[in-house]
Structure formats: C-alpha cells, structure tokens
Amino acid sequence: MLFDLPLDQLKLYKPDRPEPTDFDQFWSQTLAETRQFPLDARFNPVKTWLKLVDVFDVTFNGFGGQPIKAWLVLPKGEPTPLPCVVEYIGYGGGRGLPHEWLGWANAGYAHFIMDTRGQGSTWRTGDTSDPEMEGGNPQIPGFMTRGVLKPQTYYYRRVFSDAVRAVEAARSHQAVDSQRIAVTGGSQGGGITLAAAGLIPDIAIAMPDVPFLCHFRRAVELTDSDPYNEIARFCKTHRDQIDTVFNTLSYFDGMNFAVRARADALFSVGLMDTICPPSTVFAAYNHYAGPKDLRIWQFNNHEGGESFQTLEKLMFTHERFA
Numbered sequence: 001m002l003f004d005l006p007l008d009q010l011k012l013y014k015p016d017r018p019e020p021t022d023f024d025q026f027w028s029q030t031l032a033e034t035r036q037f038p039l040d041a042r043f044n045p046v047k048t049w050l051k052l053v054d055v056f057d058v059t060f061n062g063f064g065g066q067p068i069k070a071w072l073v074l075p076k077g078e079p080t081p082l083p084c085v086v087e088y089i090g091y092g093g094g095r096g097l098p099h100e101w102l103g104w105a106n107a108g109y110a111h112f113i114m115d116t117r118g119q120g121s122t123w124r125t126g127d128t129s130d131p132e133m134e135g136g137n138p139q140i141p142g143f144m145t146r147g148v149l150k151p152q153t154y155y156y157r158r159v160f161s162d163a164v165r166a167v168e169a170a171r172s173h174q175a176v177d178s179q180r181i182a183v184t185g186g187s188q189g190g191g192i193t194l195a196a197a198g199l200i201p202d203i204a205i206a207m208p209d210v211p212f213l214c215h216f217r218r219a220v221e222l223t224d225s226d227p228y229n230e231i232a233r234f235c236k237t238h239r240d241q242i243d244t245v246f247n248t249l250s251y252f253d254g255m256n257f258a259v260r261a262r263a264d265a266l267f268s269v270g271l272m273d274t275i276c277p278p279s280t281v282f283a284a285y286n287h288y289a290g291p292k293d294l295r296i297w298q299f300n301n302h303e304g305g306e307s308f309q310t311l312e313k314l315m316f317t318h319e320r321f322a
Helices: 023-034 155-172 188-199 216-222 228-237 239-250 254-258 278-287 307-321
Strands: 042-046 053-061 067-075 082-088 110-114 176-186 205-209 264-270 292-297
Touching: 023 155, 053 155, 067 155, 082 155, 082 188, 082 307, 110 155, 155 176, 155 188, 176 188, 176 307, 188 205, 188 254, 205 307, 216 228, 216 239, 216 278, 228 239, 254 278, 264 278, 264 307, 292 307
Parallel strands: 082 110, 082 176, 176 205, 205 264, 264 292
Antiparallel strands: 042 053, 053 067, 067 110
C-alpha cells in the first residue's frame, strides 16, 4: 500500500538536514588518513569461459590500507579507454561471480564491481573481510550499529572510504577513461553511490537506485523493516544513547552527501517501498545539488524498477557518454 506521504507532497519534501559542523573536516581527514596507504591496485586476469569479456580479479587498498576485492569486466575488442561504471552492492551481498555482471560490459563500458567489506553472506557471496570486526570474515547482517557510538568507529566510515578508493582503483587501469566515471548501486549500493558522488568532485554520473542510508531519523521512525530496524532495536535497549546514535548517523546521511554532489544524477524510487521509505529517497533527491532526474515506480516495493530501471540507466549513461 501507499503508506508514506502523497506523491505531490513527496515531490516537495525537503526536510532540514542534521549536518554536523565538522562534516567536511571529518571526511577530509578520513580520506587523508586512507590515502596515506598506497592504493596498490592489482588486476589479475581470470579464466571464466566467457568469450566476449575480459575479467580481472582486483585487489586494492581501502580504509586503513586494508585489502578490498573487486571485479573489473571489460568488453573484449572495444577500443580503449572506455567509460567506466563503478558499482556498489546492496546490503548483505558481495561481489559474487563474474558471470553475474555482464550487462554494462555488453553495452561497451568497463564495469568495476566493489566487494563490500564484511558482507557477502546473505544473497550473493563476498570475498572481503573487515579486519575491524572480530573474526573479520564476511558475516550475516546486521551492520547498522557496528561502532555507532562514535563517527570514527562507525562501520560505514570504512565502507565509504573503500568506495572512494574503488573509483581511484578503476581510474588506475589503462583501459578506463578517468574522465568518464559513473557510480551506481541499489539500496545500500545507492547510499554508497551518494557518498561517492559527494566525496569525489569530478564524478560524471551518479545513479542511486532506491537508496538506503538517507534521512535516518525518519526511516527509523517510519518503518519496522530491517536494516533500519536494527537501529531502532539498538535504541530500544540503549535508551540513554539515542542522541549519540543519531549524531553519528548524521555523518553518513545521504542528504548531506547529496548537497555536495555535482554529477549528473538519475535516482529511482518505489512508492510502496517499506525498506527505504519513499520520503527518505525524495529527501536525498530534493537536496541533490547537481543536475538530476528521477524515475518513480508507483506500485513497486524495494525492488524498484529492476530491469526497467536498468534500461533507463543504459539510456541515461549513453546520452552523456556517447
């Protein structure tokens, strides 16, 4: 059902942003610390039995100099350098296997798929540990309250830093046109996309689908669905830490990255989405500072537009990179 605001109100929904006064300093310092370690991006060819693409198993150094895995998929025989789509993955998923990522390469793009540290044990396998977590290996969610009592220790500080380094790793490959970079992802991947677009000033295109990690307070108060409900359950127990929790989350809110982003953007939203409520997506979209467009899927939940949205993204990217 349509449980959130009416569409005419959603289109105008632009809430106040709980932005910390040291937001830019926090992220500048975080990325400076991350870049103290060499990127050391390594691209190892992989035999896949796929005849129309070349696949590379990628390792680069992310937050803390810690190794992050990725795939680079290139269309075989296309003249280089190629525009590149850097993709981030939804909550709980990992980079999976190369044959799951053939769409962008078949459209003539380099495709760089970043594994998400510590994830990849729910719906698609992952290969990147998170040394900051006990045991390190990819785990079952949740991740929403890991280190949430301080911005410096919060899980997504590491993930967003990895996302910036992923773009730098993609740009380091000789087959990639460093000036034609798009970032995209759905749900958690959409939230990471907004962070990357806000932290990297010369991204050309940003395509966040049904983005997660936006307008945290409203999301937590509006939906009982995970992953946001992980935060609600934490606050239910830690009654004396609620202000601390939401202060930390304000450093990672997609609205605060949106106002800093300048890339051409294509958003998507499902009006029946109970995981990332529509008003949270519109909040980020309406604050987005760069050129932007939005695809509204009226009768869809968190799946959004799926293949229909993929087609929209292909057309959007082609118009700008042709």
